[in-house]
Amino acid sequence: xxxxxxxxxxxxxxxxxxxxxxxxxxxxxxxxxxxxxxxxxxxxxxxxxxxxxxxxxxxxxxxxxxxxxxxxxxxxxxxxxxxxxxxxxxxxxxxxxxxxxxxxxxxxxxxxxxxxxxxxxxxxxxxxxxxxxxxxxxxxxxxxxxxxxxxxxxxxxxxxxxxxxxxxxxxxxxxxxxxxxxxxxxxxxxxxxxxxxxxxxxxxxxxxxxxxx
Numbered sequence: 564x565x566x567x568x569x570x571x572x573x574x575x576x577x578x579x580x581x582x583x584x585x586x587x588x589x590x591x592x593x594x595x596x597x598x599x600x601x602x603x604x605x606x607x608x609x610x611x612x613x614x615x616x617x618x619x620x621x622x623x624x625x626x627x628x629x630x631x632x633x634x635x636x637x638x639x640x641x642x643x644x645x646x647x648x649x650x651x652x653x654x655x656x657x658x659x660x661x662x663x664x665x666x667x668x669x670x671x672x673x674x675x676x677x678x679x680x681x682x683x684x685x686x687x688x689x690x691x692x693x694x695x696x697x698x699x700x701x702x703x704x705x706x707x708x709x710x711x712x713x714x715x716x717x718x719x720x721x722x723x724x725x726x727x728x729x730x731x732x733x734x735x736x737x738x739x740x741x742x743x744x745x746x747x748x749x750x751x752x753x754x755x756x757x758x759x760x761x762x763x764x765x766x767x768x769x770x771x772x773x774x775x776x
Contacts (some may be wrong), residue, residue, distance in 0.1 A: 566712040570719025570756045577720070578727035583688025586685050590728055593677060602675045602732030608681020612691070617717050620696040642766035644683060649759025653752060670721045716776070 566574075586609050594602035687693060 566715040569717040570716040570721075571723050572719075574720040574723025576729075578724055581708060585648075585761050586681070586728070587731065588757050589681070590731045595738060597677070599736040600673075601674055601677045602736060603729060604677040605684075606725060606728035606732055607679035608678040608683075609685045609728060610681075610721060611678075612682045612685035613695070613721055613724065616691055616695045617699070617752055618719070620699040622715065629632070629683075639766050639769045640760040642764070642769065644762070646759050646762035646766075648680075648684060649753075649755045649757075653755035653759070655690035668741055674683045 590602055590605055593605050604703075
């Protein structure tokens with residue numbers, strides 16, 4: 564099979580079966596609350612993080628996977644970052660008055676802040692740092708010695724994942740026109756709780772692996 568098609572198949576698999584982590588809820592939440600543009604920048608940030616990790620994995624996958632102490636420290640730091648994002652989501656107030664222009668928002672964060680959030684939100688997930696090196700060593704092993712095929716493979720994988728993230732944001736931005744404030748608050752709270760709990764789980768798992776717990 565062509566490397567590009569194999570990469571697209573892997574990307575589709577990830578989008579369907581592994582696409583419901585913290586980034587998924589953050590994309591949906593941002594698409595509903597902030598609109599498509601801000602959600603798009605969040606997806607771009609997540610994409611650049613994947614691209615960064617893939618590049619590092621290709622350069623030194625063995626070193627990344629064997630440095631367990633750094634991985635555990637990353638898990639603790641990542642968990643704290645996710646908990647902060649979760650608390651921020653829970654504290655976010657939603658109150659859309661009838662007849663109010665939803666496009667006018669005071670103190671609206673710049674779109675580039677969402678790009679940074681997307682990058683940090685994904686980089687805080689140790690699963691990303693474990694998964695991509697595994698893909699490089701395993702699934703993409705036949706292409707490691709061929710730079711052209713390697714680029715095509717990961718272009719297909721990351722392209723499909725990015726497209727699915729943009730689709731999530733687009734659909735979420737459209738849904739907001741047909742739902743109530745109560746539903747918006749429910750989505751906001753679910754996103755905040757899921758991200759917060761995921762952060763706690765990452766911290767506990769890292770402490771167990773380090774032998775502290």
